[in-house]
Amino acid sequence: MIYELNHVGGPVEDLDASLAFYDEIGAEVVDRLFMTSSRVHRVHIQLATGLVELLHKEVADPEATYGLNHVGFMTDDLDGDYARLISLGYGELSSPRVAGSGQGRLAFLSDPNGVRVELLQRAEEFRVPPITSGPVSQLSFIALAAPDLDAAIEFYGTHLGMQRVESGDEVVFRLGTDAVKLSDSLPPSTTPINHLGLATTTPLADRQDPDGNRMVFTV
Incomplete structure (x- = not known):
């Protein structure tokens, strides 16, 4: 069952610049991890009540595009929910696999209008109580x-x-x-x-x- 809208995320060109921007509007870093296999820095920031996932490649890709590009949902049955949605005709982008972080498993599909949707099954919870120190x-x-x-x-x-x-x-x-x-x-x-x-x-x-x-x- 899909039970939570967990985050919005995407690749960033300059991680320090992005973190400085979100810091100015009161966001806080709640999780930070370097994925050695892909050489990607993953940072979750929390903005008041919501999680934003920032992904930054250690070596810049000249073909890369940047910006928030997916919404992530938590499920307690990744294989079942993914198979159900694909059987309904939604676009398959990446079948269930172990996450690059090693934290649980994930899959990607496309909504009817081409929005990337991530399904996640993991034990880790990065969200903290609402952050009230910023605007x-x-x-x-x-x-x-x-x-x-x-x-x-x-x-x-x-x-x-x-x-x-x-x-x-x-x-x-x-x-x-x-x-x-x-x-x-x-x-x-x-x-x-x-x-x-x-x-x-x-x-x-x-x-x-x-x-x-x-x-x-x-x-």
Whole structure:
């Protein structure tokens, strides 16, 4: 069973610059690991209530693209949930395997609109109690472009088991602490994840992190 929206993540070009950016808006590092097999630094930061996974290759790849590019969900039955979703016709990206970190197993598939979805089964829990020292009080949602909105609603609501929550005219699904917002009319984005919606205690201007990920702030 898929039971938690665990994180949003993706590759970063300059890890120090990314960490400095998120530190300015109150994020804290809650896990840091170097994966020797792939020569990748993995850092989980927590921004108020939500986890963001930053992946940085020790040796830069000239063909690489950067920015948040997947959403990760926890499951207690990786093989079963992956097989079920693939049998329903969702795109297979990477079948279940041991994670490069050695912490549990993972797999990747594609939602109906091409968003990368990671399924994770592991014992480790990186999330800490909500961080209240910074200006961000909540990671309100991860905004995903959904040109085929009905298909996205079926995927996240019916097949991932997320709960639709009332949010005016917006389509928002929650599973655990965090949520995704689906829309067929988001402004263009340079990154696969359209933007992060962040609630703040004081007004902040919207901005982009060093890799072009958009942060949209609301009081």
